Amino acid sequence: MAARVIDALQYKLVAVDRGHIEALYEWDRLEPNRQLYTCRPVKALVDVEEYSDSLQQKITRGELIMYVLVSIERRHLPLGRVRVFDFNARNKSAEFGYYLPSHFRGKGLGGIMLTLFLDQVFSFMDINKVYATTSSGNLRSIRLLERLGFSLDGRLREHYWVGTERFDQLNYSILSREWKRGRPETHGTDFGQADVKFLSSGSYTVAQVGSNSPKGDK
Numbered sequence: 499m500a501a502r503v504i505d506a507l508q509y510k511l512v513a514v515d516r517g518h519i520e521a522l523y524e525w526d527r528l529e530p531n532r533q534l535y536t537c538r539p540v541k542a543l544v545d546v547e548e549y550s551d552s553l554q555q556k557i558t559r560g561e562l563i564m565y566v567l568v569s570i571e572r573r574h575l576p577l578g579r580v581r582v583f584d585f586n587a588r589n590k591s592a593e594f595g596y597y598l599p600s601h602f603r604g605k606g607l608g609g610i611m612l613t614l615f616l617d618q619v620f621s622f623m624d625i626n627k628v629y630a631t632t633s634s635g636n637l638r639s640i641r642l643l644e645r646l647g648f649s650l651d652g653r654l655r656e657h658y659w660v661g662t663e664r665f666d667q668l669n670y671s672i673l674s675r676e677w678k679r680g681r682p683e684t685h686g687t688d689f690g691q692a693d694v695k696f697l698s699s700g701s702y703t704v705a706q707v708g709s710n711s712p713k714g715d716k
């Protein structure tokens with residue numbers, strides 16, 4: 499799998515590479531709230547080799563495209579991921595899902611990642627519409643999609659069962675022409691810009707730059 503650079507700014511969205519797999523696997527392994535991010539049964543995690551093979555096979559079969567957000571300083575270290583699937587060649591649509599591990603949330607990286615993603619799909623792929631689903635309890639995700647100009651297409655009632663709580667599923671989409679007309683500024687105060695600083699120990703700090711938005715875990 500070759501990584502493809504699509505942005506020349508501080509962050510890039512690149513196609514997932516073998517070198518990213520271990521980090522992606524660890525995100526899934528350590529995520530305590532996987533049931534918040536899918537309405538489907540949450541499967542037990544397979545081992546890392548099986549995870550890697552399964553991902554590779556789906557990509558090879560053309561069922562899945564996966565991008566990771568990286569910093570230009572450390573492109574081997576993924577900060578977040580976007581998965582694109584359910585490609586419909588007839589109406590030129592596809593679904594996508596997005597994820598940041600908890601230590602990278604609430605810093606504006608989600609907006610940067612999806613902005614780069616929408617630039618990518620609507621510039622380089624023959625796609626008219628992309629859509630995403632989220633739980634009505636996922637306020638940060640809802641805010642992010644609405645901020646980027648997505649429209650709420652519908653609501654599936656009580657579609658997410660999380661413990662004893664039931665949330666609706668919200669279906670959002672954006673068309674190519676809508677994105678090209680209304681793309682927000684990625685950098686500066688309008689959208690916020692995360693500043694990820696890597697330390698020599700191999701760990702990192704993340705600071706929010708230029709945003710007046712409320713932050714916090716949902």
Ligand SMILES: CC(C)(COP(=O)(O)OP(=O)(O)OC[C@H]1O[C@@H](n2cnc3c(N)ncnc32)[C@H](O)[C@@H]1OP(=O)(O)O)[C@@H](O)C(=O)NCCC(=O)NCCS
Binds near residue numbers: 598602
């Ligand atoms: C959803 C996700 C991609 C958002 O990315 P992020 O970088 O954490 O989001 P941001 O910090 O840019 O916040 C997005 C918006 O939500 C707002 N927000 C944050 N916490 C909020 C809360 N508790 N209530 C309401 N809004 C909130 C932010 O202020 C921001 O709005 P703004 O753009 O007007 O400032 C990320 O949190 C994530 O990966 N979460 C886990 C997986 C997930 O939920 N995937 C999506 C659905 S399955």
